[in-house]
Amino acid sequence: xxxxxxxxxxxxxxxxxxERVAQFxxxxxxxxxxxxxxxxxxxxxxxxxxxxxxxxxxLRIAIPYGTLSSRQLRQLAAIARKYDRGYGHFxxxxxxxxxxIRLEDAPDAIAMLAEVDMHSIQxxxxxxxxxxxxxFAGAAIDEIEDPRVWCEIVRQWSTLHPEFxxxxxxxxxxxxxxxxxxxxxxxxxIGLRLWKNACDEVGFEVIVGGGLGRTPMIGxxxxxFLPKDELLAYLEATLRVYNRYGRRDNxxxxxxxxxxxxxxxxxxxxxxxxxxxxxxxxxLKLSPxxxxxxxxxxxxxxxxxxxxxxxxxxxxxxxxxxxALWLKSNVAPHRVPGHAIVTASLKPAGAPPGDASSAxxxxxxxxxxxxxxxxxxVSHEQNLVLPHVAIExxxxxxxALEKLGFAExxxxxxxxxxxxxxxxxxxxxxxxxxxxxxxxSNHFAELARQHDIGDLKIKISGCINxxxxxxxxxxxxxxxxxxxxxxxxxxxxxxxxxxxxALGTILGPAVESDKVxxxxxxxxxxxxxxxxxxxxxxxTYRRIGAQPFKERVYGNS
Amino acid sequence: xxxxxxxxxxxxxxxxxDNAEDVxxxxxxxxGVKLIVLNFPKFTDGRAYSQARLLRERMxxxxxxxxxxxxxxxxxxxxxxxxxxxxxxxxKGFAEALAKARTLFSVxxxxxxxxxxxxNQLRLQHRRSAAA
Amino acid sequence: MAxxxxxxxxxxxxxxxxDGAVVFLDDFGQWTRRLDRAALARDKRTAEILxxxxxxxxxxxxxxxxxxxxxxxxxxxxxxxxxxxIRASGLTFAAIAAEAVRxx
Numbered sequence: 199x200x201x202x203x204x205x206x207x208x209x210x211x212x213x214x215x216x217e218r219v220a221q222f223x224x225x226x227x228x229x230x231x232x233x234x235x236x237x238x239x240x241x242x243x244x245x246x247x248x249x250x251x252x253x254x255x256x257l258r259i260a261i262p263y264g265t266l267s268s269r270q271l272r273q274l275a276a277i278a279r280k281y282d283r284g285y286g287h288f289x290x291x292x293x294x295x296x297x298x299i300r301l302e303d304a305p306d307a308i309a310m311l312a313e314v315d316m317h318s319i320q321x322x323x324x325x326x327x328x329x330x331x332x333x334f335a336g337a338a339i340d341e342i343e344d345p346r347v348w349c350e351i352v353r354q355w356s357t358l359h360p361e362f363x364x365x366x367x368x369x370x371x372x373x374x375x376x377x378x379x380x381x382x383x384x385x386x387x388i389g390l391r392l393w394k395n396a397c398d399e400v401g402f403e404v405i406v407g408g409g410l411g412r413t414p415m416i417g418x419x420x421x422x423f424l425p426k427d428e429l430l431a432y433l434e435a436t437l438r439v440y441n442r443y444g445r446r447d448n449x450x451x452x453x454x455x456x457x458x459x460x461x462x463x464x465x466x467x468x469x470x471x472x473x474x475x476x477x478x479x480x481x482l483k484l485s486p487x488x489x490x491x492x493x494x495x496x497x498x499x500x501x502x503x504x505x506x507x508x509x510x511x512x513x514x515x516x517x518x519x520x521x522a523l524w525l526k527s528n529v530a531p532h533r534v535p536g537h538a539i540v541t542a543s544l545k546p547a548g549a550p551p552g553d554a555s556s557a558x559x560x561x562x563x564x565x566x567x568x569x570x571x572x573x574x575x576v577s578h579e580q581n582l583v584l585p586h587v588a589i590e591x592x593x594x595x596x597x598a599l600e601k602l603g604f605a606e607x608x609x610x611x612x613x614x615x616x617x618x619x620x621x622x623x624x625x626x627x628x629x630x631x632x633x634x635x636x637x638x639s640n641h642f643a644e645l646a647r648q649h650d651i652g653d654l655k656i657k658i659s660g661c662i663n664x665x666x667x668x669x670x671x672x673x674x675x676x677x678x679x680x681x682x683x684x685x686x687x688x689x690x691x692x693x694x695x696x697x698x699x700a701l702g703t704i705l706g707p708a709v710e711s712d713k714v715x716x717x718x719x720x721x722x723x724x725x726x727x728x729x730x731x732x733x734x735x736x737x738t739y740r741r742i743g744a745q746p747f748k749e750r751v752y753g754n755s
Numbered sequence: 756x757x758x759x760x761x762x763x764x765x766x767x768x769x770x771x772x773d774n775a776e777d778v779x780x781x782x783x784x785x786x787g788v789k790l791i792v793l794n795f796p797k798f799t800d801g802r803a804y805s806q807a808r809l810l811r812e813r814m815x816x817x818x819x820x821x822x823x824x825x826x827x828x829x830x831x832x833x834x835x836x837x838x839x840x841x842x843x844x845x846x847k848g849f850a851e852a853l854a855k856a857r858t859l860f861s862v863x864x865x866x867x868x869x870x871x872x873x874x875n876q877l878r879l880q881h882r883r884s885a886a887a
Numbered sequence: 888m889a890x891x892x893x894x895x896x897x898x899x900x901x902x903x904x905x906d907g908a909v910v911f912l913d914d915f916g917q918w919t920r921r922l923d924r925a926a927l928a929r930d931k932r933t934a935e936i937l938x939x940x941x942x943x944x945x946x947x948x949x950x951x952x953x954x955x956x957x958x959x960x961x962x963x964x965x966x967x968x969x970x971x972x973i974r975a976s977g978l979t980f981a982a983i984a985a986e987a988v989r990x991x
Binding site: 299300302602603632 | 902907908909927950969970973974
């Protein structure tokens, strides 16, 4: 097994996950034997990530802070092959979903996860979910500190938390360590942003009450600067306030964002601070040794500076237009000169966004072993990331990804679509997402045109729960059901970039499924006709407003 | 709320609390109390977990703390960690499950008032003894 | 939550407990994968009885409910709502195969 550059379980972690598998096996046995009713069993299976969807059970596997070793990715491929239909769906929450699991097999599937130090604990249910992070963490050029150290600390603290396993509603935490937020911290129940204050100390800005879903809201900062060692005390204080006062009378008003909205950010801050005052300097305070021991495990691979201009790369750029475009869209700067961060696009033309077959997962694992120190990341944009690739290896990595179908030069472009599984799988959905994404993807497949259109994020959700993050898409598409017909509501101007986080505005009446591509084409044409040099789609929209888009989309109907 | 008759109340004052009650304001009402009953109107309503910890860890309550209402086998490990020490449950197999619940998970991550040594404390001890 | 469009003809459906598969109640009180073998209620009262029967046979399935269907001239049943059509006949796009490395 190659060295990993992130947290590895010790015997304690392994014992707990093993005991959890045994507990779940017993719960499944009791359910199948009729000792538990579905009502009693449902919350138990949900806190192990097991949903019942339209056609089968779905297992949601946590990928903490989106970081995987090649060994873990191979095991996920093996689980999908053995207990599912040989493919999986990477989600916006850095999880992997297997959509065809049998209840009888679920304990064995999660036992296989435990073999590689993974689990599905708390990937559903009204508890603290998988804590997400910047997918470029540990490699990004703009990073102040690796957020994954803190995600791991939160993971351990939140796992089987005795007080917070029956919250009013689910609870999502995201952490970023960079000023360019790639973890969307303003749209989480708690968002944490590491930053350096005037005294050169690094601490957390604590943002509470953001979220998408039925009532989208941008989170409010309730503490500008929290000393890092008090993180767990502050989280425990916040969760306790939420557990005690969050609404339980109405499922749709139960998230913390509604509490913050109803009592106000200031009152929320007072409540949390009062609770925190009673908890600070308690056993929750993190000792430097504890933090250090975890941080050490995230020590990045030793990368020597290498050539940044490589003749082979330059030559291939001239010969191969797709490669040249790929370098522009799918390759990001690394903090060590001569290295790069490569995004493997899980959005080949016409494919269901975020899906990968077992063979593709194994292929990516092989590439990671050969060229990225055995490490893979899952991005909230449903792509896989190779975080540590030498620039001189880029041609080989490109060719290897091309064989898998994951070398599409479309990251951040119009076909890099985020989509939830939608009505094809999901029991909550009102309309399909994947077929709509596929049609848009096929329509705009030509790479040169995509690059001409530039950065444009399309996000599609099949219902108001907004798993496809449509509120924060430059173009958001929300499927609704109107008297049995699927209609799609279009919105414009959403954004998750830090400092610019915005919710999209609905453009006009929802359109029929077969009119969605046409409508997107009309919006793109409006942008292309009006843009000024250097303006992205969303910049032009902000400058000229919705009206020209509206006229173009609805003008002739 | 009713206390099941097979669980007789000890001599002494008791309190039966709604799960919306702010236990940090009980003050003098806690004096001499031997039994507090906290309620789980639904097992998915977890407010009483916070009440239990506040009573044990902030209000210094040391008497009997009983979980009543929808109290099921799979909640026992959480309840024990929050300071409950008695349970009113009609679920079949509850007593057997209770006997096993303390050893279901050999490790815990969170410090609570139950006094169990957390994983981080064990790791620290281990590192310090290795360094010594 | 089941979203039934209004309609007179109903079948009883559920997901099988052991594997989540979509099943329908047949005339013999057995759960079957085949919609064409489902017991058909042609009016509201029979539908209520059908649902009661389904609930009585619910040990091996999860949360039975009624699905509104139409019957074509040659007796083929089809659910009215898109959701139930998808439940009855599967994904509306081609999922990738386990060994596939490229989409066609």
